[in-house]
Amino acid sequence: MTETAQQSTDQPNRGVRLPRDARRAQLLSAAQDVFVANGYHAAAMDDIADRAGVSKPVLYQHFPGKLELYLALLETHGTELVSRVREAIESNPDNKQRVRAAVGALYEFVDREDQAFRLVFESDLRGEPAVERAVEQASSGCIDAVAEAVTADAGLDHERARLLAVGLVGLSQVTARDWLDTENSISRDEAVNLMSTLAWKGLAGFPMQQG
Amino acid sequence: MTETAQQSTDQPNRGVRLPRDARRAQLLSAAQDVFVANGYHAAAMDDIADRAGVSKPVLYQHFPGKLELYLALLETHGTELVSRVREAIESNPDNKQRVRAAVGALYEFVDREDQAFRLVFESDLRGEPAVERAVEQASSGCIDAVAEAVTADAGLDHERARLLAVGLVGLSQVTARDWLDTENSISRDEAVNLMSTLAWKGLAGFPMQQG
DNA sequence: CAAAATCTCTACCGACAAGTAAAGTTGGGT
DNA sequence: ACCCAACTTTACTTGTCGGTAGAGATTTTG
Numbered sequence: 001m002t003e004t005a006q007q008s009t010d011q012p013n014r015g016v017r018l019p020r021d022a023r024r025a026q027l028l029s030a031a032q033d034v035f036v037a038n039g040y041h042a043a044a045m046d047d048i049a050d051r052a053g054v055s056k057p058v059l060y061q062h063f064p065g066k067l068e069l070y071l072a073l074l075e076t077h078g079t080e081l082v083s084r085v086r087e088a089i090e091s092n093p094d095n096k097q098r099v100r101a102a103v104g105a106l107y108e109f110v111d112r113e114d115q116a117f118r119l120v121f122e123s124d125l126r127g128e129p130a131v132e133r134a135v136e137q138a139s140s141g142c143i144d145a146v147a148e149a150v151t152a153d154a155g156l157d158h159e160r161a162r163l164l165a166v167g168l169v170g171l172s173q174v175t176a177r178d179w180l181d182t183e184n185s186i187s188r189d190e191a192v193n194l195m196s197t198l199a200w201k202g203l204a205g206f207p208m209q210q211g
Numbered sequence: 212m213t214e215t216a217q218q219s220t221d222q223p224n225r226g227v228r229l230p231r232d233a234r235r236a237q238l239l240s241a242a243q244d245v246f247v248a249n250g251y252h253a254a255a256m257d258d259i260a261d262r263a264g265v266s267k268p269v270l271y272q273h274f275p276g277k278l279e280l281y282l283a284l285l286e287t288h289g290t291e292l293v294s295r296v297r298e299a300i301e302s303n304p305d306n307k308q309r310v311r312a313a314v315g316a317l318y319e320f321v322d323r324e325d326q327a328f329r330l331v332f333e334s335d336l337r338g339e340p341a342v343e344r345a346v347e348q349a350s351s352g353c354i355d356a357v358a359e360a361v362t363a364d365a366g367l368d369h370e371r372a373r374l375l376a377v378g379l380v381g382l383s384q385v386t387a388r389d390w391l392d393t394e395n396s397i398s399r400d401e402a403v404n405l406m407s408t409l410a411w412k413g414l415a416g417f418p419m420q421q422g
Numbered sequence: 423c424a425a426a427a428t429c430t431c432t433a434c435c436g437a438c439a440a441g442t443a444a445a446g447t448t449g450g451g452t
Numbered sequence: 453a454c455c456c457a458a459c460t461t462t463a464c465t466t467g468t469c470g471g472t473a474g475a476g477a478t479t480t481t482g
Contacts, residue, residue: 124335126250176383202413
């Protein structure tokens with residue numbers, strides 16, 4: 001039994017009091033649903049409060065404003081993603097399998113039920129430094145993780161290795177989103193296989209190319 | 212005394228009448244600057260009018276609303292991009308050079324002075340069907356062009372070829388943007404070389420993989 | 423040179439959403 | 453059972469921005 005049950009569409013539990021942590025978690029969850037569905041701008045604080053079965057001031061007792069609420073989600077999922085990618089890479093000895101694991105981690109993140117990736121990869125809030133920083137942090141976290149693994153193997157200097165890493169992460173991210181949009185598509189495993197093979201074969205061209 | 216000579220402080224041409232087409236073009240240019248700099252939401256119609264040295268009602272005599280103005284730019288640059296990619300592919304006989312030309316076209320587009328790519332690749336307007344359609348059209352236009360070239364060469368079925376094409380386009384697009392952000396970086400040509408090599412070597416792994 | 427048509431500007435309206443103050447309500451401690 | 457404290461809610465304020473009406477200027481035409 002989930003004591004912090006979500007109020008999806010109706011609000012049967014309006015008025016019930018929750019411990020502070022549970023309430024905060026519930027608000028975050030509701031906010032995520034609304035932000036994912038509508039984007040930052042179209043998401044109204046009223047919508048979020050309604051979704052949580054709560055009124056607006058309650059929201060403002062837990063978060064100082066809309067931006068902070070958004071940032072809390074963004075940072076959580078950003079670091080989450082970076083962790084998953086790092087784990088995937090570090091828990092595999094072989095470099096080829098590392099690439100596959102990294103691509104797999106990206107796909108898994110995109111395939112999550114809560115669609116958290118839309119916050120990180122499709123944020124519609126621009127010009128806000130804190131947001132750009134959070135997104136940049138997630139992005140460069142993944143890139144650095146891949147770049148480290150690639151540098152040694154491909155025998156490239158840091159700058160070029162990083163560009164390759166950017167390519168691999170971008171490739172995974174974009175294809176993962178496309179794969180998700182294409183409903184009746186091939187299985188996730190096969191998509192990951194295709195992409196990691198593409199990446200690996202591509203990388204294989206480089207040591208001899210440079211040295 | 213009552214000279215309205217204040218005109219020349221910011222916008223020297225304030226008050227000057229222009230033929231309809233010229234005015235429209237100027238407005239589009241101003242709008243692009245503002246949309247690129249601030250994104251859709253933060254761009255105010257007043258800003259655009261000011262930037263064009265014109266007042267707001269003039270804007271509304273040429274475009275029925277903010278959305279239509281935005282769409283006009285989006286569609287123009289979207290089709291422009293697709294054309295460039297198609298040209299790049301079709302004007303090269305060799306498949307390897309086709310890949311390089313396609314990647315080069317993406318980089319060129321991103322490297323344009325007016326930064327039009329930010330409208331197509333970083334649009335912060337979501338939920339508006341017309342916008343999603345325009346972006347989708349640009350995206351799929353590029354993808355299809357690449358997919359056609361890839362299908363024959365790699366001996367893959369349509370679905371997998373398309374996924375690969377998505378990967379190549381995504382790879383180019385993401386790395387191009389990253390390359391642009393990294394000021395003191397390697398030259399565009401070398402970046403294009405790196406990426407198209409990565410793509411080509413990666414693709415080379417596929418005919419034998421499947422057949 | 424004068425008058426009208428046309429273009430442009432200043433000033434305004436209304437909608438919408440973030441954030442808040444004060445009233446109302448519920449539950450826990452004694 | 454009662455009262456206090458914390459939690460919730462209703463209802464409001466405020467600021468911003470898309471869009472518009474009517475006044476003012478300028479070029480063209482008779």
